[in-house]
Amino acid sequence: xxxxxxxxxxxxxxxxxxxxxxxxxxxxxxxxxxxxxxxxxxxxxxxxxxxxxxxxxxxxxxxxxxxxxxxxxxxxxxxxxxxxxxxxxxxxxxxxxxxxxxxxxxxxxxxxxxxxxxxxxxxxxxxxxxxxxxxxxxxxxxxxxxxxxxxxxxxxxxxxxxxxxxxxxxxxxxxxxxxxxxxxxxxxxxxxxxxxxxxxxxxxxxxxxxxxxxxxxxxxxxxxxxxxxxxxxxxxxxxxxxxxxxxxxxxxxxxxxxxxxxxxxxxxxxxxxxxxxxxxxxxxxxxxxxxxxxxxxxxxxxxxxxx
Numbered sequence: 001x002x003x004x005x006x007x008x009x010x011x012x013x014x015x016x017x018x019x020x021x022x023x024x025x026x027x028x029x030x031x032x033x034x035x036x037x038x039x040x041x042x043x044x045x046x047x048x049x050x051x052x053x054x055x056x057x058x059x060x061x062x063x064x065x066x067x068x069x070x071x072x073x074x075x076x077x078x079x080x081x082x083x084x085x086x087x088x089x090x091x092x093x094x095x096x097x098x099x100x101x102x103x104x105x106x107x108x109x110x111x112x113x114x115x116x117x118x119x120x121x122x123x124x125x126x127x128x129x130x131x132x133x134x135x136x137x138x139x140x141x142x143x144x145x146x147x148x149x150x151x152x153x154x155x156x157x158x159x160x161x162x163x164x165x166x167x168x169x170x171x172x173x174x175x176x177x178x179x180x181x182x183x184x185x186x187x188x189x190x191x192x193x194x195x196x197x198x199x200x201x202x203x204x205x206x207x208x209x210x211x212x213x214x215x216x217x218x219x220x221x222x223x224x225x226x227x228x229x230x231x232x233x234x235x236x237x238x239x240x241x242x243x244x245x246x247x248x249x250x251x252x253x254x255x256x257x258x259x260x261x262x263x264x265x266x267x268x269x270x271x272x273x274x275x276x277x278x279x280x281x282x283x284x285x286x287x288x289x290x291x292x293x294x295x296x297x298x299x300x301x302x303x304x305x306x307x
Contacts, residue, residue: 042284049277057278061231062260066271071279073230074260077146078215078286080234080249081256084150085157085214090207093158097165097203102191121159128156129223137224144225146234147250152220157210164206168199201301208294212287218258228263230255257283 060070104110132152142148172195180190196203234249257279264276 045277045280045284048274049279049281052274052278053281057275058282062229062263063231066269066275069264069272069275071257071260071282073233074255074257074279075282076233077230077254078256080146081149081153081221081254082211082215084146084250085153086207086211088150089154089158089161089210092154093161093207094165094203096158097162098169098191098196100162101166101169102187102195117159117162121163124219125156125217126219126223128152129220131155132220132224143251144227144253145251146254148224149221149226149254149256152224153214153217156217156220157214160210160213161207164210165199165203168202168206169195171202172198201298204301205294205298208290208297212290212294215256215286215290216258216283218256218262221256221259222262225253226259227253227255228259257286 056068057070058075059072060068061072062074063069100110100113104113129152132148132155136142136148136151137144142151176194176198177190180194185193230253234252234254235246237246237249238244239246261276261279261283264272264279267273
C-alpha cells in the first residue's frame, strides 16, 4: 500500500515538473513574440522618423508644409500640462496614501475608500475627460486651458499615486515604527522621519510612472478641448516688468505631443506621416527617460535606506 502511494506521488511530481517545463517554454515563446513585435514596430518608426529629427523640427511651429512643420508648441505644451499635473496630483496623492495607511482607522469605511480608489485606477481615461468637460470647462468656466488639462490628468493619475504610495509604505517593517515609538516619538515624527524617507524611493517610482502615463494621454485632452493645430506658445510665466510673474499661461490654449501626432497621422500626405513617426520617437524617448529616472531614484533610495 505504501509503495503504491509513493508511486502515485512520484507520478504526480513528474507530471507537475512536466507542466512547469511546458509552461516555461510557452511563457518564453509568448514573451519572445511580444518583444519581436514591439521591436519591429519601434524599428519601423525609428527608421522612418529619425532622419526627420533635427533642430528645426524641435523649434518650428506646426505648418501646412510638412517639411517646415515642427513640434515646438507640442513639446512645450506637454511640459506645461505635466507640470500642472505634477503640482496638483503628487502632494494630494502622497498625502492621501500616507493618511489611509498610517492614520485612517481600520474598518468598513476605510475598506470602502480603498475599494473605490482601486476601481478609479481602472476607469478608462475618456471617462475622466467627460467628467472634466462637465465640471471644469462648463461648471467652473476654466475653458480649454492648460489648467483644465492639468487638473484632468491629475485626476487620472491620482488613484495610481495613492495606490503606489500605500504599497511603498507597506514595505516598511513594523519594527521601525515600534523602535521609534519606544524612543518617545509621536505618530507624526515617526511618519515624517522614518516612514516617508524609507518609502520615498517606491513613492517616487510610482509618481514618475504615473507621470509617464499622463504625458502620453490623448483621449481626455481631446475631450476637454486641446487644440490640434496651434502656432504660438503659452504666455511666459516670467516678465521683465512688474509684477514679474504671470499666471496667464495657465489659462492659455495648448496642444500636446500625442495630439500633434494624431493631427499629422490623420492627414493623407506621406510627409506628415514621417513627421508623426519623428514625434513618436521623441515622445517614446521622453517616456523612457522618465522610467529610467524612476529606476535610478528607486536604486538610490534603496541603497541609502536599508533596514
